[in-house]
Amino acid sequence: MSGSLSPRHLLSLAELSPATFESLLDAAERLRGPRGREPLLAGRRFGMVFFNASLRTRTAFEVASFDLGAHAVYLQVGGGLWSLEHRSGVVMDGAHAEHVKEGFGVLSRMLDAVGVRAFASLTDADEDARDAVIRSIAAASTVPVLNLESAMDHPHQGLADALTVRRELGGERVKVVVHWAPHVKPLPLAVPHAALLGFAHAGHDVVVAHPEGFDLEPGTLASARALAEARGGTVSVTHDRAEALHGARVVYAKAWGTRSLYGQPEAATAAVRAHPEWTVDGKAMAATDEAIFLHCLPVRRGVVVADEVLDGPQSRVLDQAENRLHVQKATLCHAMGVEP
Numbered sequence: 001m002s003g004s005l006s007p008r009h010l011l012s013l014a015e016l017s018p019a020t021f022e023s024l025l026d027a028a029e030r031l032r033g034p035r036g037r038e039p040l041l042a043g044r045r046f047g048m049v050f051f052n053a054s055l056r057t058r059t060a061f062e063v064a065s066f067d068l069g070a071h072a073v074y075l076q077v078g079g080g081l082w083s084l085e086h087r088s089g090v091v092m093d094g095a096h097a098e099h100v101k102e103g104f105g106v107l108s109r110m111l112d113a114v115g116v117r118a119f120a121s122l123t124d125a126d127e128d129a130r131d132a133v134i135r136s137i138a139a140a141s142t143v144p145v146l147n148l149e150s151a152m153d154h155p156h157q158g159l160a161d162a163l164t165v166r167r168e169l170g171g172e173r174v175k176v177v178v179h180w181a182p183h184v185k186p187l188p189l190a191v192p193h194a195a196l197l198g199f200a201h202a203g204h205d206v207v208v209a210h211p212e213g214f215d216l217e218p219g220t221l222a223s224a225r226a227l228a229e230a231r232g233g234t235v236s237v238t239h240d241r242a243e244a245l246h247g248a249r250v251v252y253a254k255a256w257g258t259r260s261l262y263g264q265p266e267a268a269t270a271a272v273r274a275h276p277e278w279t280v281d282g283k284a285m286a287a288t289d290e291a292i293f294l295h296c297l298p299v300r301r302g303v304v305v306a307d308e309v310l311d312g313p314q315s316r317v318l319d320q321a322e323n324r325l326h327v328q329k330a331t332l333c334h335a336m337g338v339e340p
């Protein structure tokens with residue numbers, strides 16, 4: 001409902017200052033306790049527009065809103081919400097009934113902030129690389145837009161990832177591996193990008209390990225390098241899995257597809273199935289320095305990670321998921337200008 005000319009969007013961790021990143025993690029720690037059940041956002045309204053499915057993100061925002069006294073409105077595109085067009089200058093004679101300019105213009109009159117989940121199309125590489133859907137929505141909205149996972153980023157996941165490592169390893173600078181994993185279908189780059197940016201913000205030595213051909217987006221890698229160097233950390237990329245795992249204190253597994261096979265679903269699927277030896281199993285974890293295991297979830301057992309790891313003592317995936325709730329309370333307060 002704000003008429004602010006500069007809403008506090010949270011679209012990518014690459015756009016957060018180091019001070020804001022740290023203050024969000026600190027706020028999440030405060031909100032983990034009784035402060036997180038105080039009516040800090042009483043009377044505020046938060047909208048959640050989902051173009052895609054969710055378990056954690058939606059639940060965490062609904063619970064966060066409830067705990068802080070705000071009201072959350074859930075809107076699912078294709079499930080009760082008009083189908084939305086985001087491109088400029090198109091003749092809307094197809095499936096889309098409403099443009100984001102009107103849709104989010106209206107939501108801005110009724111809400112104090114709005115979250116948007118809009119995954120990558122995996123068909124149009126340029127549009128995905130520009131994060132066109134969420135960027136067009138942010139341009140149309142006069143209230144803060146929170147990215148609940150877009151084509152290129154998932155900042156709330158990256159914040160929770162960094163918080164999990166901070167809690168587990170006490171803020172120590174450590175070797176963190178963002179570890180590519182096989183899958184049954186190609187997946188977007190949003191989560192590995194967010195994990196990379198979150199760990200870079202935290203000043204770790206981040207190693208992105210993947211088979212040849214699965215490069216992350218060069219601009220995100222460059223942003224992560226700059227963030228890490230500012231904190232005394234590093235970012236490197238390797239195709240040598242053994243080298244990556246040696247000395248690692250954190251193994252963050254995630255499947256993602258190859259950008260070179262955009263719009264070629266059969267070839268892209270074959271590519272992500274072609275490296276089963278990259279599944280994270282007990283042998284891989286034994287090669288580390290007693291690393292903790294992280295994954296954003298949902299995860300396919302036996303494909304991305306072996307049961308022995310997911311069910312074993314090194315797994316922290318449930319703590320990591322719980323941290324979504326605490327960081328999302330922090331970002332809600334931040335978006336609405338409330339000091340938690």
Ligand code: CP
Nearest residue numbers: 054055056057296297
């Ligand atoms: N990790 C994550 O964002 O989970 P959901 O897709 O269930 O929201």
